Amino acid sequence: MEKMRRGTVKFTHPPEVLSHGCAVGKKEGQGPLGKLFDHIQDDEYFGQENWEKAESQFQSAAISICLGHAAINGSDLDLAVGGDLLNQCTATSSAVKKLGSPFLGVYGACSTMAESLITAAALIDGGYGERVLASAGSHFCSAEKQFRTPLEYGSQRPPSAQWTVTGAGAVLLGKTGGKAKITAATVGAIVDMGIKDANHMGGAMAPAFADTIANHLRGVGARPGDYDAIFSGDLGVIGMDLAQELLKRDEIDISAVHHDCGEMIFDRETQDVHAGGSGCGCAASVLCAHILPMLESGQWKRVLFCATGALLSPTTVLQGASIPCIAHAVEIAAL
Amino acid sequence: MEKMRRGTVKFTHPPEVLSHGCAVGKKEGQGPLGKLFDHIQDDEYFGQENWEKAESQFQSAAISICLGHAAINGSDLDLAVGGDLLNQCTATSSAVKKLGSPFLGVYGACSTMAESLITAAALIDGGYGERVLASAGSHFCSAEKQFRTPLEYGSQRPPSAQWTVTGAGAVLLGKTGGKAKITAATVGAIVDMGIKDANHMGGAMAPAFADTIANHLRGVGARPGDYDAIFSGDLGVIGMDLAQELLKRDEIDISAVHHDCGEMIFDRETQDVHAGGSGCGCAASVLCAHILPMLESGQWKRVLFCATGALLSPTTVLQGASIPCIAHAVEIAAL
16 A cells, blocks of 8 residues: 555555345335346345344345355455444344454445445555455344334434445455455545434535545545546435535535535435435445446446445434534545 | 554554653543553543533643644644544544644544554555644543433443543554654454344444454464463453453463553452443553553553454444444554
């Protein structure tokens, strides 16, 4: 790695994407990207006895598909890096323990897929090993139960609320042999603008996204037009607008290339998701189903993937604390 | 980094310990290591309105002391890596947001200090930056409330239970200028032997510790006697015995050099902690108060610090799941 600017690095030997896999739920499968996912699971329990185990099963499925595409086993991995939204990240540890691989658990809320990728890429570039897995996932039912209200209450959701994606994504990085590579990354700093509404995550996260994008562009010396697409993780429609407006104040206009995984994964007209999708599994599954294939097929040359996370907990919300947010950017290029 | 064996690396340019700081509660201050801690806070609320904010304040205090010793500010940091036991790791994000530094949140339960150190060291060695902070903390009251029962119940604790340390530790790593250095590390794999008793963490974690120690010794080609001390994080007295027995089956005898931070931090005769201390803050504060100073003063030459984590959640315990455990080893040498 070469440090370009505080937080931003270019990889000396850009780690390559050897394979990827994703698994999503029925609602995601019915959305605009439905045909692109590797596996659509209609049973919200995924054959398990509770939603937490089901969430883990989605991540297991994504990992199995990913490793299957590369024709390797868990015993071939030098490391797995991953996380989720459940308390103590238990969906990931349950999924990873089957692999028998060295494991670093990360927590970045919905920014987790970008954090996992950056950690994995940095460790490969630094010489840690040759095959490192990055994964993340989430589940609508376990997230609602844990962060908001029991589903059985049938609570009304405000228009700014987002719908947690049931799904997961996994990416296998290696030294060589892929069709896309991780060329640079920016680790974000926490930005907290004082928003306390846990049903307005897009608004809370937009300033963190804008901060990381501005830092990344300065760090690598790029303009928005240098990218075929700049993806936010799950700002939703309200957060997207806010983020673009904040960046314009900094004289950075990303509107022509800005997409949001949360905005894309559901049809807001027909799927009743309000401001869009969210959750670790949102950015992770869209990365694997749409973004990486567009690079691998050569339709895109260079993309910035910037997943965003709201670092709140149900306890801090009830205690009236504001929501610290973070965003990490990963630059991915076609080979 | 140079990969020695799956999971084990030697650092090419061993990152150095530029400074460290720790802050602990009253009970820890009254224990056998009391005189060694940088700050002892008698108020369990640390001037805050709840235990969760107090937990964050302990980590803030440790970070402030650490940065103060190095005479730098948060704005001088290239990165902060850290975590805690609270749901969604909010104690760490609240503490780190004041620094304005790029941040990678990690979750490894009580292994977090070792995970933070390995991530920080690997990123410095790989060229990410020059000054990276690693931190972890925990709080007895917030941990009991979240993982076991409300303190107000006055529940009886079984003899195998451990006492979560109220405290935190922070270590600043850099390229040069310290008196101790991180020479090698082993990232552990999850080991789950089927234990389901959340009051028997030492027994659950011992196999993970034994696995990582055996892998590390093989990876770097060392014997237990090559170290002045091998520290487990918080196995407690039951877990210590189990771990030594498991390693003896592998013909590895660490009994002459094995210490456990959880066994050392409290006086089991007088402090009513049953099997010993635990929590992210246990290994983190003992590292900063005792282990690093012994290396910096030249009394020790080479130490293995292996913090252990039980990756359970209150939800998985209630659902009857077994406890996945992990241990990460960090080799630290005097300069």
